[in-house]
Amino acid sequence: MPSPKKIDVKALNPILSNESPATNTDAIGIFDSGVGGLSIAQCIEQQLPNEHLLYVADTLNAPYGEKSTIFIQQRVNSIAQWFIERKVKAIVVACNTATVSAIDQLRKNISIPVIGVEPAIKPAVTISKSKKVAILVTKATADNQRFLALVAQYSHLSDVTVQPCPGLVELIEQDKKSSVECKLLLRTYLQPLLDKGVDTIVLGCTHYPLVKTLISEICGDSVAIMETAQPVTQQLQRQLASHLLINPNTALATTQFYSSKSGADQEALFSHILQRPVILNRYP
Numbered sequence: 001m002p003s004p005k006k007i008d009v010k011a012l013n014p015i016l017s018n019e020s021p022a023t024n025t026d027a028i029g030i031f032d033s034g035v036g037g038l039s040i041a042q043c044i045e046q047q048l049p050n051e052h053l054l055y056v057a058d059t060l061n062a063p064y065g066e067k068s069t070i071f072i073q074q075r076v077n078s079i080a081q082w083f084i085e086r087k088v089k090a091i092v093v094a095c096n097t098a099t100v101s102a103i104d105q106l107r108k109n110i111s112i113p114v115i116g117v118e119p120a121i122k123p124a125v126t127i128s129k130s131k132k133v134a135i136l137v138t139k140a141t142a143d144n145q146r147f148l149a150l151v152a153q154y155s156h157l158s159d160v161t162v163q164p165c166p167g168l169v170e171l172i173e174q175d176k177k178s179s180v181e182c183k184l185l186l187r188t189y190l191q192p193l194l195d196k197g198v199d200t201i202v203l204g205c206t207h208y209p210l211v212k213t214l215i216s217e218i219c220g221d222s223v224a225i226m227e228t229a230q231p232v233t234q235q236l237q238r239q240l241a242s243h244l245l246i247n248p249n250t251a252l253a254t255t256q257f258y259s260s261k262s263g264a265d266q267e268a269l270f271s272h273i274l275q276r277p278v279i280l281n282r283y284p
Contacts, residue, residue: 022089022112024245027052027256028236029083030092031076034062034173036207037094038273040117043229044092045255048237050247053255054086056283057270060260063169064097065138065205072140076102080110082284089245092236093117096137096205100144113239119147119204120226121154127224128200131158134193137204139164147204161198165189165205172207175269183214190218203227210273258283 030041034057041055056079058064064072076098083091090113093099093106099116107114124133141147142164151160168189171182193201201223203209209227216225240246247253259266262282270278 020087022087022243022245024089024247025052025249026087026089026245027054028090028092028240029054029056029080029086029088030094031056031058031079031083031098032095032206033057033064033098034059034169034207035269035273036169036172036205036210037092038270039206039209039227040092040094040229040232041255042274043233044236047233048240050249050251050253051240052247052253054083054088055255055257056082057257057259057261057266058283059173059266062173063138063207064095064101065140065166065169067140069101069140069144072098072101073105076106077109079283080106084110084112088112089243090115090236090239092232094206094232097140097144100141100147104146113236113243113245115232115236115239117206117228117232118150119202120228120231121150121160121202124200124202124224124226125154125158125160128158130197130199132161132196132198133158133200133202134161134163134198135202135204136163136165136168136189136208138169139166141204161193161196163189163193165208168211169205169207172210173269175265175272177211177214182211183218186211186214187218190215194219194223198223200224200226256281260284 028051093103093116096117103116119135142162167185176182257278258281260283262280267280270280
């Protein structure tokens with residue numbers, strides 16, 4: 001088997017070194033390929049209400065799950081550079097696919113805290129009674145060696161099934177998460193897992209919590225569903241504290257939303273998901 005092509009990190013990061021020292025009143029940058037990371041942004045808003053947030057959805061290039069590693073790294077680095085130019089004090093990669101594909105090289109090239117999203121495999125294996133766990137992921141995540149190494153780390157404790165879900169992110173981005181089409185697609189992916197005796201399902205893409213209700217309806221109350229917004233928020237809080245970057249201002253902060261595919265439909269989708277009016281700005 002030929003060795004994987006080496007990625008020239010410097011070529012991907014021509015200006016990622018233009019950081020200035022972060023201050024505790026600076027904003028936190030959060031990004032995803034689309035609206036999936038909003039579940040994490042909401043959690044951060046609720047638990048760190050004094051922190052200013054900048055949220056970027058790279059919707060024009062969604063879903064990342066069908067893209068190459070090099071393409072994903074290029075997009076991640078471009079968005080990170082945009083954040084750095086706005087003097088953010090930390091970056092949350094609120095996308096599983098971007099985390100497994102690009103977070104390691106990003107951390108090597110910038111000094112501010114970078115928090116990623118990893119599937120909650122360890123707690124899932126711990127709580128599973130049948131010791132049969134499934135992880136719902138994108139195709140890019142399912143093929144990623146970093147992710148597969150994480151699965152292998154816990155597979156000796158449980159039967160872990162990796163279930164790619166092509167097409168699901170697209171339906172969520174099209175605001176069809178409550179459609180019959182979405183429910184049928186989910187049943188196609190979930191029924192074989194239920195037949196196998198899986199009792200714990202990990203949502204390995206930040207878009208998937210947006211269809212958690214449908215997943216619960218199909219799986220029933222006997223199947224536990226694990227997501228990652230809370231652990232990511234806790235890790236962000238720990239990183240901010242360790243770098244002395246917690247905002248001491250007790251006034252409620254603001255969240256600004258950006259998308260590479262702005263417009264009335266996108267603005268309505270953001271507003272629908274967040275259940276509040278959203279003004280969507282154009283990225284970049």
